[in-house]
Amino acid sequence: MKLKLIHNSKKPWAVGLSDKLSCFLQSHGHEIVDSEADATICIGGDGTILFGNFCNRLQGVVAGIGSNRSYLCQLEKSQWKGIINLLKKKSVKLMTLKATVGRKKYSVINDLVLHATDYRVISINVDNSTFRGDGIIISTALGSAGYAYSAGGGAIDPLSRKFVVVPICPYRRCYSAKTVPEDAVLQISTEEESALVIDGIFVKNFREKVKIEKGDDILFFEGVGKHKQGTDPKARLC
Numbered sequence: 026m027k028l029k030l031i032h033n034s035k036k037p038w039a040v041g042l043s044d045k046l047s048c049f050l051q052s053h054g055h056e057i058v059d060s061e062a063d064a065t066i067c068i069g070g071d072g073t074i075l076f077g078n079f080c081n082r083l084q085g086v087v088a089g090i091g092s093n094r095s096y097l098c099q100l101e102k103s104q105w106k107g108i109i110n111l112l113k114k115k116s117v118k119l120m121t122l123k124a125t126v127g128r129k130k131y132s133v134i135n136d137l138v139l140h141a142t143d144y145r146v147i148s149i150n151v152d153n154s155t156f157r158g159d160g161i162i163i164s165t166a167l168g169s170a171g172y173a174y175s176a177g178g179g180a181i182d183p184l185s186r187k188f189v190v191v192p193i194c195p196y197r198r199c200y201s202a203k204t205v206p207e208d209a210v211l212q213i214s215t216e217e218e219s220a221l222v223i224d225g226i227f228v229k230n231f232r233e234k235v236k237i238e239k240g241d242d243i244l245f246f247e248g249v250g251k252h253k254q255g256t257d258p259k260a261r262l263c
Contacts, residue, residue, distance in 0.1 A: 046108065053109055074087060123238055
């Protein structure tokens with residue numbers, strides 16, 4: 026199998042493991058490549074996967090090695106040799122979101138967030154419904170057990186073909202969290218400066234319109250979205 030390795034250069038353990046893993050995989054007959062890979066192994070935790078997607082560096086089926094707090098990663102760093110068995114497992118399709126801002130398009134694995142920047146509430150329009158609050162979260166099913174859940178949304182199965190819309194502290198609770206089908210297309214706008222954050226990565230401050238719809242499916246090896254304490258997505262919050 027042709028494999029691409031991505032590691033978090035800011036984590037010494039990930040740097041060291043990347044070199045060790047490269048030799049280990051080649052000794053088991055796999056080829057390490059920079060392009061046209063059958064699978065990408067991300068070493069460093071969930072953020073390494075999210076950043077890799079943001080930078081369009083993921084290829085093929087995704088595998089992750091992280092800590093015991095990781096949710097997207099199938100393996101903990103102490104279990105890294107289990108990568109050989111993981112690569113033999115089936116892949117699962119997960120729904121992503123596509124966010125369009127002007128001419129720029131972004132892929133979203135976990136969530137997109139618009140958030141006030143000056144400690145004041147902002148007015149947000151969501152498909153002709155307007156509320157004032159601290160911001161809004163648009164989450165995939167995979168990301169629904171994270172920030173969106175903490176803000177009052179419902180955690181849904183990671184394999185679900187739906188996404189979640191969650192207001193952040195809406196004034197007088199005038200807008201409620203909801204789940205929408207995969208074919209929904211949302212238009213979100215604000216005339217007040219807000220921060221655009223995608224998968225935990227700050228993109229820019231802006232006063233624009235964001236179009237959000239279903240993106241291309243992404244492939245993960247089995248085990249994504251499962252906490253060590255069980256398969257319930259809510260368990261990641263423990």
